[in-house]
Amino acid sequence: MIKTLKRALLGTAAAAMLAGGAYTAAQADHHVVSELHFLIPGGAGGGWDGTARGTGEALTGAGLLESASYENMSGGGGGVAIAHLIETADQQAGTLMVNSTPIVIRSLQGVFPQSFRDLTPIAGTIGDYAAFVVNTESDIQSMEELIAAYNADPTAVGIAGGSVAGGMDHLVAALVMQAAGASPTDVKYIPYDAGGDAMAGLLSGEAQALSTGFSEAVEMARQGQVRILCVTALEPVAASPDTPTCDAAGAPGAQFVNWRGFFGAPGLDPALSQAYQNKLAAMYDTPEWAEVRDRNGWVEIFNPGDEFTGFLEEQEQIIGDLMRELGFL
């Protein structure tokens, strides 16, 4: 048995080396992308994992790729994978790393020393707006009432969220309160381990409102447990057209998108970067993508190349200013 095991391991290692060598060479020479390697900065089963595997599944299912491989590398809130991609950049021409809004927040916080500038942004592919929700039984009926209650006594309005203090849910709450003309620093943010726990906290009555992802909020509202006060889009969203935007509900100009997208290694050949963008653009029209997208409830927000870089710079500016004001920087 030991022998078989050893042989199997050696076999796998050899195959992996061969495959690795083959696709980088092929792609760098001809820019014909037929294989992709996805680097996932978190463990199996998380949001990043689902995004990378779902995208890979749609691309191979639709025949846009012959094969896709996946590598999970967790640690440091994604920092370990970023450092790895930068260190081994010259061998990573065939690799796309998945990431999302936290890459901006965590690099501002200094969790890891690198930022999106040290990578090659390929495209933002999907996204989700944020939303404010209250318990259905709550006295608070609208965003205006929440803002009024907050202005009257911020210590009486606990806002729950599924990330640490200074994390995404907290920043969204502060951002919206700031847009409403209230003080963002007074937000009484109650941190939970995950969105589910934060929802339990809201329903148990220990928090007055919850800052969370819009698609999650829509599902909970459909079950009749919560009322959505507003969504952080500038236009009403198709999934729930009756939900007012925060912009219209008393927080003018408030908008936030939690995007997910892909990055290449630093110094990636621009032609290759363009080829990846084209692959992703072509994916949106395929039925295979539609199936993956609907299964996961994803919202398409395609944002390729330079547009993506511009978007990231703007988001970094807004969030950075807010974090400085909140005293997190």
Added chain:
Amino acid sequence: MLEGILSGVSVAAQPINLLMVMVGCFAGTFIGMLPGLGPISAIALMIPITYGFDPATGLILMAGVYYGAIFGGSTSSILINAPGVAGTVATSFDGYPLAKQGHAGKALAIAAYSSFSGGTIAAVFLLIAAPALAQVSLSFQSTDYFALMVLGLTAVAAFAGKGNLVKALLMTILGLMLSTVGTDQAQGVPRFTMGRLDLIDGISFLLLAMATFALSEALSAVLKPKSKEDQARELEAQKNLGSMKLSREEVREMAPVVGRSSILGFFIGVLPGAGATIASFLAYGVEQRLAGPTKGKLFGKGSIRGLSAPETANNAACSGSFVPLLTLGIPGSGTTAIMLGALLSYGIQPGPRLFIDNPEVFWSVIISMYIGNVVLLILNLPLIPYIARVLALPTAVLVPYILFFSLIGVYFVSFNTFDIHLMVLFAIGALALRLMDFPMAPMLLGFILGGMMEENLRRALIISNDSWAFLWERPLTASILAIAILILFVPILAPQLGKLKRKADENAAEGG
């Protein structure tokens, strides 16, 4: 309701579904047996395979995988002291000593019977009371969870091992200290990470458990070679390795433990912030106290009660965690979070409307989970004698295997080589502490409770605007804390009270 249950059973009894649940049980048991890999990894691996299936079939396959993985985790806890899942850490406290004494088959059988009974009793609760219990799971606030964790810490005396309470307390404090490594949730700043990115998310419980149990145990086997007499005794013991026979007294001893632990485990499982690990530790602590001084001393040395209690409780808690998932759409644990993902991919959105709009789905989920439990028992009991033979392997083969699979298991969760280095470091530290007779279990208890205790306390303080009054003003919190104080002081005060009473009686007798 009966109609729903019957239709659930008839779906589950279709040949394709029975085949799937068997496949799932086998795959789950196999994955779960690899140290470090538990139900979360097993289900995550299975989800893509089930996409094309009918929802009922997919769910039944996953139920099989789920229970299989839990049983597989107990197997590695008992045989090689390498818990596959956090929920089965407490299983190794008495399961491993039992196996070392040559009762591996019996220990595995006890684990299988206990899991099955815990699952069955909890499934009955789930059938009768799931919708009503939804409110219970929402009645707990952060302050109550804090009190619950304090109550959990009082269980530490149960883990004192060789009767040295001071060493147990020191190890608990070490566990509490280790739990503070990582990002502070209430402030968002890293603590004790020494500038390392890899420590930002804290130390993983599984890594700590594998390093301090499996690795340090395997290393101490190398350091302390067996004497001739030991070897002879072991050879003798190995003849009975596969025997699963339980005496009538043993069954009688187990029965009340299983009953109590099922109820305790189920209710802990219903709370979204607690879960199977806490349930198994609490059940172990409770049973140690209830066992009385003579039987209680056997805990940690191969007590049947000590094995049965956590095994029952963790399975009951797993069933209990389906209450908030199905009735509120809130996943209370890592495993139910991934089950939620699976349900969503079938277009099933759990929540209060599920029971009203699609009662058949609600029942079929519960029934398929239960079928997984039944099939697992039928499939695995005949395999136990063969699995138990693992221990008959010579040390020179077994130890490298344990080292290899433990390291691989932890690496497969994070794919971060830093974890391997950290594990080796902890294993060496644990080995040194072991040689000085420091018990490891209190450290794990302190570690898992410490993190949750701090989080909930900090949250409670933010909510109350830094006032501590919730500790006595909220009735639920105050009652739980009062129980914790009673548990701590009754054993100290009881003999004193007895003395006082005796004196009073004597005085009364003299006076009369």
